[in-house]
Amino acid sequence: MLHRLQPLIQPQLQRLTRPHALAWLGLALLTAVAVGGAGHWAERRELQTKTAELHQAAEVYSLALRGVAERYDYLPYAAARHPEVLALLAQPDLPERRQQVNRYFEDLRGRTDSAALYVMDLNGQAVAASNWATPSSFVGQSYRQRPYFEQASQGVRNTFYGVGLTTGAPGLFIAEPVRQQGVVKGVVAVKVGLDELSQAWAKVAAPVLLQDSRGIVFLSSEPDWLYRSSRPLSPEDLAWLARHEQYGPPQTQTYPALPWRLERAADQAEYRLHTRQGGSQGGRQRELLALDTPLPELGWTLTVSTDLAEVALARRQALALAALGAAVLLLAALGWQQRERRFAEQRQARQELELRVQERTRDLQLAHAFRKAMEDSLLVGMRARNREGRIIYVNPALCEMVGYRADELLGCLPPYPYWHPDELDRHQRDSEAALQGRAAPQGFESRIRHRDGHDVITMVYTAPLIDEQGQHLGWMSSVVDITAQRQAEQRQREQALQLQRSARLASLGEMASTLAHELNQPLMALSNFALAAQALARQGPPELLQSALGDIVAQARRAGEIVQRVRGLIRPQGGQHQACDLAQVVERVQGLLQAELAAAPLRLDRAALTALPPVRGDRLLLEQLLINLLQNALQATEHLPAARRAIELSAQVQGELMELCVADHGPGISAGLREQVFNPFFSTKADGLGLGLNICRTLVEAHGGQLGVRERSDGQPGAVFFFTLPLMHPPRVPSLEHAST
Incomplete structure (x- = not known):
């Protein structure tokens, strides 16, 4: 293939070695750029003129239309x-x-x-x-x-x-x-x-038309566009037009689409309009520059246009003039150069002959070196085959990729020695598809076997091989080694699996912290009740000892239930949701926190929790949720005067949900921290773990609700923590407990 290209490459290399040829090449390029620039400048200048005329025409036509309406307005x-x-x-x-x-x-x-x-x-x-x-x-x-x-x-x-x-x-x-x-x-x-206006429009060179609010053309200088639509009409629009007979009886008007094709730019009001004017069959194709002007007081849109043929004509004229001027300058320069060269050749005829021989030899050496350097510098493997599939050319990169020398590959027919033995059928199909011209233009992946036995993953791209006379000689393929890329992708997948394992370990640590935080309350209660039982065992009525031991058993069961509920948070089937009366849940929580409320002392206002419908939830988890929120409110109000130590509980139904609010009179939470307080291990207290509110959000979301915080609505200092719970409806499907069994 390369020896066929040599007669074309060699004259170019000869010219590139001559300083005068380089100068002429540069001059020719500058001339071409100047000619093209002149045509582009003329085209832009004419287009700017047309755009200005278009805007001026739109203003004139708009004034004329408004004048007609205002003339009879009174x-x-x-x-x-x-x-x-x-x-x-x-x-x-x-x-x-x-x-x-x-x-x-x-x-x-x-x-x-x-x-x-x-x-x-x-x-x-x-x-x-x-x-x-x-x-x-x-x-x-x-x-x-x-x-x-x-x-x-x-x-x-x-x-x-x-x-x-x-x-x-x-x-x-x-x-x-x-x-x-x-x-x-x-x-x-x-x-x-509007007959006078229509007659005046009929004489203009470029189309002018009016559209109503539905895009129907009702006045146009082009008769073929009348009662056509610039956009599809909905069934409601067609029914309205038929009912009111705006443009005649419905059987006489079908409102076909306008024969337009539009090209719009996002930052320009003008747009290019391609159409066939004078009838869809016998008319002439025109390219117009159009502008839409809304007339909101009339509910119309005015469209004016101008022909872009003059823009193309201006460009062609500028190109012709610039090319003519450049040709004159080039001919003058060429004549001057020929005169100087003739004088130099007469003085150095003998020396020129020797120089030509030397230049010819040097050019041949340069062409050979250029070809060899190009072949050796390529990192992509190149392989040429004739139409029968015989290899007629390989470059060093391909030989290094497969481990075979060029003389071992040239002349080979399929199957080639580097084909992978496990994929011979696939190699045969890909080869036949390429030889028949059906190779995918985006290439295909192929696994080959190196001579030393290791696998090489490649991407193969195939294109026709055409000689200088336009004859199809065969197929040229470029082969890219993507083995390293595939290995990197495999490493990335392994790293993703490692990250997933790390995430599971982190989740396990968070669950352990959650258990420690949630079990703290019942364990403290167990400790207190055990100490009381010891004291009652030494001295005290038996019935009090029996009550303390009963409380110990209740708290132990509560701790066990908390463990089960926390396990349920990470299992979709772990919930034990049932109908819960919020007033009873609050009363139970108040009894559990009776000692803390009395020690504060603090007033708990739950008068607003009356006549509420039941919610769907887990009673124990709801109690734990309220305990956490009330303890946060207790800690927020512990430094306040006794008269201001109060917590208000309120609830209201919102559609299918009930919202419960816990409001205190503490310092409140700034707007910048209202979302961070729910993050794990974030706390505003020096000795806090930062898990309480995160656990509360987890509990609420496990019930299908949402937890948030906001300011008090009465303007007083403090914070309002609110959460939503779904209302309990008569069951229409089996419950989770029945489904799990």
Whole structure:
């Protein structure tokens, strides 16, 4: 393959060794850059001019549209307040009043050059109109389904563009409610034709169009775009259009999509519009620069455009002029160089001949060295095969990758000596696919066997091998060694497994800390009750000793239940949820903390915990949760005066949940620490373990609720810890206890 490329590479190497050739190459590149820059500059300049003209045209067209609407804006307002109109709506059956209003509207239409002016009663029937004497008179016609009548009859002045129900001619309708003593008695409407505007638009070179709020084109300089939609219409939109017949009977309008293809830039209001103008079959393809201008007071969108053909023409002209100038300069420079070279050749003809021989020899040596260095420097293995699969070229990188010399590989047909013996079928399929031109362009992974026996993982990419005459000689493959990458991926997977084991050990340590924290309360109680039992054994009534021993047994059972519940927190089926009365749970907790509450002393207000529905939860875990929260509140208020040592318990139902609040009057918790206090081993107390609130959150989340802290709502200092629990409903599925059995 390389000896075929040598005739193409050698002349380039010869030129690159000549300083003058390098100078000419640099000059040619600079000339090409200058010519391209001139074309780009001309294109951008023309595009900026077109953009400025587009914005100016949008302003002019917008002013014209607003001028048409404002020109007739006063007409319905004035007519709605005319005494004769008010009198007609009060007595619509009097012919003389109807005739007076007909003639008044006829005279008003002639003076203002509007299309039509008419008044409707509250049933939508026209009782007088400016065209009363014409065959297409509005008098007696019903316009109840028209949107402008519906809104105006409700007291809202509005505008509406549509095709007339009576005349079939489109126009802009401006409707005004007729009020008498603040009550709507009828509707006055003026119809304004946009024929002059449409005729003016028909003469412009680039398309101009108007769309309504649904994207339907109702006025356009391009007739083929009328009543087409720029976006798909929903069934609700189509039903609304059919019901109100805005653009004619529903059987005559289908609102097909506009023949557009848009290219928008995120930071530009203008966009490129590709369309076929003059009909979808026989028209010509055009590329336009378009701009949308909203007209919110009318509910329309104005689209103006300009042809980009002039931009392309400006670029071509600039390129032609720049190329012509560059050609003149290059020809002049070339003539000057040829003249100087001819003089030099005449003086040094003999020396030039010797230099040419030396340069020829040096160029051949350089080409050979270049080819050899290129082959030796490649880290990617290269392999060329003819169309039959015979190896015709390998580079040193491939030989090093497979362990075979080039002379051992050249001329080999499949199966090749480096194919892995365990994957011969796969190698054969991949080879046949590559020789038939079906190799995956993204490459495929292949495991081969090195000559010394170790495996090599590679990625193989194959492309056609074409000679200088365009003939298909075979296939060239690049082979990349990815063994190290695969080994790194394996190490990464092993490290991930190690991290998972470390995480499990950390979870085990946290569970041990949780058990130590939670068992502290019943163990302290066991110790106190045991000391009391010893004292009662020496002296005291037997019934008190029996009570103390009973408390010891109860606390021992409580410690065992805590261990079981903590185990349940890490097992999905470990919960023992049942219906719990929060008032009874609080009463039980108050009894367990009676000594601490009396020693404080501290008042526990639980008057708000009455007539509450039961919640679903584990009674023992809920008791432990409240004990932790109340002990935190006790510690937060221990330095307060006796009058302020109080804890309020309250609850309220929120949908399917109940929220219970524990409020104290302590120093409170700053906003920056309200989330950190729930982290394991974080504590604001010098001797605290930082596990209490973390355990509380775990207990609440095990019940399907949430735990948080906030400020008091009454503005006093203190903190409010709140948590939610699900309400207990009649069971619709088997309980967890039944399911576990």
